[in-house]
Amino acid sequence: MMKSMEHREFTVPAQDSGQRLDRWLAGACEEISRSQLQTLIEQGNVTVDGRPANKKDKTVPGSVIKILLPAPQPIEAQPQNIPLDIVYEDSSLLVVNKPKGMVVHPAPGNPDGTLVNALLYHCSGELSGIGGAIRPGIVHRIDKDTSGLLVVAKTDSAHQALSEQMSVHAIHRVYHAVVYGNLREDEGFVEAPIGRDPRDRKKMAVTQLNSKYAYTGWRVLERFGNFTYIACQLKTGRTHQIRVHMASIGHPLAGDPVYGPRNCIKKLEGQCLHAKELGFTHPATGEWMQFNSDLPDWFQDYLDRLRKENRNGSFE
Numbered sequence: 001m002m003k004s005m006e007h008r009e010f011t012v013p014a015q016d017s018g019q020r021l022d023r024w025l026a027g028a029c030e031e032i033s034r035s036q037l038q039t040l041i042e043q044g045n046v047t048v049d050g051r052p053a054n055k056k057d058k059t060v061p062g063s064v065i066k067i068l069l070p071a072p073q074p075i076e077a078q079p080q081n082i083p084l085d086i087v088y089e090d091s092s093l094l095v096v097n098k099p100k101g102m103v104v105h106p107a108p109g110n111p112d113g114t115l116v117n118a119l120l121y122h123c124s125g126e127l128s129g130i131g132g133a134i135r136p137g138i139v140h141r142i143d144k145d146t147s148g149l150l151v152v153a154k155t156d157s158a159h160q161a162l163s164e165q166m167s168v169h170a171i172h173r174v175y176h177a178v179v180y181g182n183l184r185e186d187e188g189f190v191e192a193p194i195g196r197d198p199r200d201r202k203k204m205a206v207t208q209l210n211s212k213y214a215y216t217g218w219r220v221l222e223r224f225g226n227f228t229y230i231a232c233q234l235k236t237g238r239t240h241q242i243r244v245h246m247a248s249i250g251h252p253l254a255g256d257p258v259y260g261p262r263n264c265i266k267k268l269e270g271q272c273l274h275a276k277e278l279g280f281t282h283p284a285t286g287e288w289m290q291f292n293s294d295l296p297d298w299f300q301d302y303l304d305r306l307r308k309e310n311r312n313g314s315f316e
Contacts, residue, residue: 008067012059015198021057027201040067076133077106079125082118087291092158092284093151097293100147100270105135119152127152128159139163140237145270148175149278149293161283166237172279173234175242176295178272178302179251180260183228187219190245194238203258204240206248214238216245224306227254243271274299
């Protein structure tokens with residue numbers, strides 16, 4: 001038996017019948033890898049209805065699965081000298097233009113090289129502590145493969161004020177994206193709750209089950225026949241919100257390997273999404289601050305390619 005064990009218990013839902021146990025558990029315990037779960041099973045730390053589990057077991061609806069696993073060890077982010085594109089900075093906050101491919105904060109599988117590691121070095125550790133040792137200063141996040149603007153709090157008071165603005169939908173956020181297909185209208189919105197996908201716990205989905213209200217407004221900027229360039233304005237900030245909402249209406253983001261078609265556009269190396277506009281009331285001065293980020297080269301190059309293909313009548 002391993003030391004410092006933590007107890008977890010799951011009941012298999014009806015829709016998850018017949019899955020390999022280790023694979024199902026990997027979806028239920030996202031922070032634990034499948035190989036680690038297989039080791040726990042081999043060590044006898046996983047039971048199904050009271051009996052020791054076998055990694056080849058199949059899930060049966062209603063079965064109670066119990067796991068004893070090592071209590072998670074806190075990851076304390078360390079300062080790293082990583083270049084930052086700082087759009088604005090004062091004693092209360094920073095606005096940063098995050099590049100595509102950079103993770104916002106450390107997590108299992110990404111212990112360093114993140115935006116937080118870079119911020120700790122740049123700010124000499126002077127960041128809001130509300131997010132804890134892993135997420136100092138982080139008020140909101142964007143996905144690894146999404147580029148663009150983020151506001152970061154240096155003080156706890158700034159963090160609290162910005163979080164309050166976020167909770168009452170008072171922060172202005174506009175993203176630019178390229179989606180599959182030709183949207184019928186010039187503008188519209190998706191108002192649908194988002195939660196964990198009941199069929200795949202590693203994904204989000206439009207669902208009524210354990211979900212939260214979400215609203216995404218969209219506006220067409222340019223049409224390319226098989227693709228559309230749009231601006232999306234967020235009222236809420238759910239995980240993968242734009243990606244999930246646009247996919248739910250049949251227009252997933254170009255390059256999205258999770259919510260897009262199987263033969264996604266690999267050249268984009270992730271979804272074609274950029275956090276372009278960010279506005280908020282400064283927590284110390286009360287002044288309205290608004291920022292606009294130029295499209296990064298990879299995004300602009302893709303738009304140029306779509307324009308060329310549209311003129312030639314061919315698309316990829």
